[in-house]
Amino acid sequence: xxxxxxxxxxxxxxxxxxxxxxxxxxxxxxxxxxxxxxxxxxxxxxxxxxxxxxxxxxxxxxxxxxxxxxxxxxxxxxxxxxxxxxxxxxxxxxxxxxxxxxxxxxxxxxxxxxxxxxxxxxxxxxxxxxxxxxxxxxxxxxxxxxxxxxxxxxxxxxxxxxxxxxxxxxxxxxxxxxxxxxxxxxxxxxxxxxxxxxxxxxxxxxxxxxxxxxxxxxxxxxxxxxxxxxxxxxxxxxxxxxxxxxxxxxxxxxxxxxxxxxxxxxxxxxxxxxxxxxxxxxxxxxxxxxxxxxxxxxxxx
Numbered sequence: 001x002x003x004x005x006x007x008x009x010x011x012x013x014x015x016x017x018x019x020x021x022x023x024x025x026x027x028x029x030x031x032x033x034x035x036x037x038x039x040x041x042x043x044x045x046x047x048x049x050x051x052x053x054x055x056x057x058x059x060x061x062x063x064x065x066x067x068x069x070x071x072x073x074x075x076x077x078x079x080x081x082x083x084x085x086x087x088x089x090x091x092x093x094x095x096x097x098x099x100x101x102x103x104x105x106x107x108x109x110x111x112x113x114x115x116x117x118x119x120x121x122x123x124x125x126x127x128x129x130x131x132x133x134x135x136x137x138x139x140x141x142x143x144x145x146x147x148x149x150x151x152x153x154x155x156x157x158x159x160x161x162x163x164x165x166x167x168x169x170x171x172x173x174x175x176x177x178x179x180x181x182x183x184x185x186x187x188x189x190x191x192x193x194x195x196x197x198x199x200x201x202x203x204x205x206x207x208x209x210x211x212x213x214x215x216x217x218x219x220x221x222x223x224x225x226x227x228x229x230x231x232x233x234x235x236x237x238x239x240x241x242x243x244x245x246x247x248x249x250x251x252x253x254x255x256x257x258x259x260x261x262x263x264x265x266x267x268x269x270x271x272x273x274x275x276x277x278x279x280x281x282x283x284x285x286x287x288x289x290x291x292x293x294x295x296x297x298x299x300x301x
Contacts, residue, residue, distance in 0.1 A: 016250075025242045033097055033270065037101075043216045048094060059237050067189070075181075092162045105266070107263045112166075114132070114292060135295050142289035
């Protein structure tokens with residue numbers, strides 16, 4: 001009787017699989033800042049990007065070639081510019097995480113949700129709604145609070161600026177992807193595979209153009225490789241599958257709510273894993289950014 005109950009398909013269907021997949025995606029993305037911060041102890045930023053996206057390319061390559069044999073990747077060239085933007089995003093984001101705290105990075109990067117309507121407004125020649133403008137104002141207050149330890153003592157370091165640049169580039173990435181890949185015959189898996197290839201090759205070119213030792217591409221610490229495989233497998237490959245599944249099987253409001261919890265997971269993980277802490281003022285700022293992001297996400301969707 002127990003085996004029959006466990007194997008009953010209706011029991012599985014009752015589980016909120018879509019919501020769980022989206023929550024796991026937000027969790028993995030949130031932990032990526034703390035894991036990246038720890039991995040950068042063992043190698044340089046450029047070497048880390050090469051290794052992370054090189055592993056992603058290897059993991060996705062069999063799936064890409066399978067779709068190529070089926071004739072499903074004929075529009076591959078349209079994904080290359082998005083790969084170049086993705087390279088710039090991770091250069092800015094990884095340098096930012098290196099120079100600031102993982103918890104602040106998790107909150108600041110979420111501003112891309114609020115920047116996207118403004119970038120989109122430039123291409124569509126349409127001013128964002130009052131709701132988005134209000135959320136943007138709330139997020140600005142959040143940033144000001146997040147970048148200070150105490151009232152009246154605001155500090156922006158180079159890492160914060162890099163993360164803000166990465167958030168802006170993420171917004172540009174969304175709009176560019178929409179323009180270039182809309183209606184094209186290219187699956188999300190193939191797109192991610194091509195983007196990972198571009199990021200890997202681009203980072204390699206920059207790596208060898210600089211005065212960096214080749215040995216940095218081959219860290220010997222097992223903890224680094226565990227972090228690299230974790231980021232490639234869970235924060236890229238799994239997150240892609242989970243996000244696509246969740247978007248297809250649940251409501252847009254739940255998608256926005258669950259994936260918008262990424263900065264909260266990032267701050268909590270940085271607190272428990274890295275021992276980072278935020279002052280009460282900074283927590284208020286992070287809360288403002290989180291609320292503004294969730295409201296903007298749900299209203300836009």
